[in-house]
Amino acid sequence: MGGCCSRRIIEQDDNKFRYIDGRRYHNISDSEYMIPNDDEEAYRLMRYHEAIKDIWGGLFNSPIEEKLRQGARVIDIGCGTGTWILDMAKQYPKSHFIGVDLSPIFPSEGFPVNVNFIEYNLLDGLPFEDLHFDFVHQKFLISAFTESQWKEKVIPELIRITQADGWIELLEADSGFVSKMSTTKRICDAFKTVLTSKGINIKIGEILPSLLESTNAFSEVRYQKKSILLGKRGGQNGEETFKFVSSALKPTRGWLPAMIDIMPEHFDALLEIFTIEVEQNDTFLNQHRICGHKHNDNI
Numbered sequence: 001m002g003g004c005c006s007r008r009i010i011e012q013d014d015n016k017f018r019y020i021d022g023r024r025y026h027n028i029s030d031s032e033y034m035i036p037n038d039d040e041e042a043y044r045l046m047r048y049h050e051a052i053k054d055i056w057g058g059l060f061n062s063p064i065e066e067k068l069r070q071g072a073r074v075i076d077i078g079c080g081t082g083t084w085i086l087d088m089a090k091q092y093p094k095s096h097f098i099g100v101d102l103s104p105i106f107p108s109e110g111f112p113v114n115v116n117f118i119e120y121n122l123l124d125g126l127p128f129e130d131l132h133f134d135f136v137h138q139k140f141l142i143s144a145f146t147e148s149q150w151k152e153k154v155i156p157e158l159i160r161i162t163q164a165d166g167w168i169e170l171l172e173a174d175s176g177f178v179s180k181m182s183t184t185k186r187i188c189d190a191f192k193t194v195l196t197s198k199g200i201n202i203k204i205g206e207i208l209p210s211l212l213e214s215t216n217a218f219s220e221v222r223y224q225k226k227s228i229l230l231g232k233r234g235g236q237n238g239e240e241t242f243k244f245v246s247s248a249l250k251p252t253r254g255w256l257p258a259m260i261d262i263m264p265e266h267f268d269a270l271l272e273i274f275t276i277e278v279e280q281n282d283t284f285l286n287q288h289r290i291c292g293h294k295h296n297d298n299i
Helices: 039-056 065-070 083-089 147-161 182-197 204-214 232-254 264-280
Strands: 019-021 023-025 073-078 098-100 116-121 132-138 162-173 219-231 282-294
Touching: 019 073, 039 083, 039 219, 065 132, 073 083, 083 098, 083 116, 132 147, 147 162, 147 204, 147 232, 162 204, 182 264, 204 219, 204 282, 219 232, 232 264
Parallel strands: 073 098, 073 132, 098 116, 132 162
Antiparallel strands: 019 023, 162 282, 219 282
């Protein structure tokens, strides 16, 4: 986890947050991010960190190891609790790491000297000069941006701050499961309806390679897809992935029952049926990793 660090969650400005059913959410109008940003969510993110490393064979896939050992500028956008940053900073002490998130659930003290965290919204344009970073990392922001924001703001901004010959690496999971079971499909259909109504592409990971290539900013775009079998039959990573996604369902108590035409008091029973379906039948979650190598002469 990169050492024991205290976390500071800013509570003074109530305008920063919304509170729904006892959970805290950000209150930023131009972001569609639907997931809470409280201590419970911080725990969910930190717990899944080790599983991600195991699923993908490490902290990153871009061929930037040598540069990291020599000393690189690295940014993690949507850094959350900062766990990835802290892990990277420990392994590569000559590199400098900046974590950016619109919610301040990252550490406020106790982190290494080669780490900084800032609270900022990517959609406002990041406060860094052009060509500033050797490595730009971002993961699990599928519900944060509409498809048009990906095309018009997110990808252009990532390209802008990346050095010529630098790498951009994106990790996304589909917002839905591959399953033939009825309750699981009902839940997935409800999410699809809500997210699509907001302009969010629930399978953005599948089209990110083509979006990067269409910019003509990259000499190479690499793409990997992993289908993770959820539940105990998927081993430890399958169990941890299921815990990760099922815990994200709990905050939907306020809107999901109406979407699938059940009474709110039946929500817990619905989740129990969902769990049984996953454990007894093949249910997969697709994750996508995209690595883009920026042109040497792209300035």
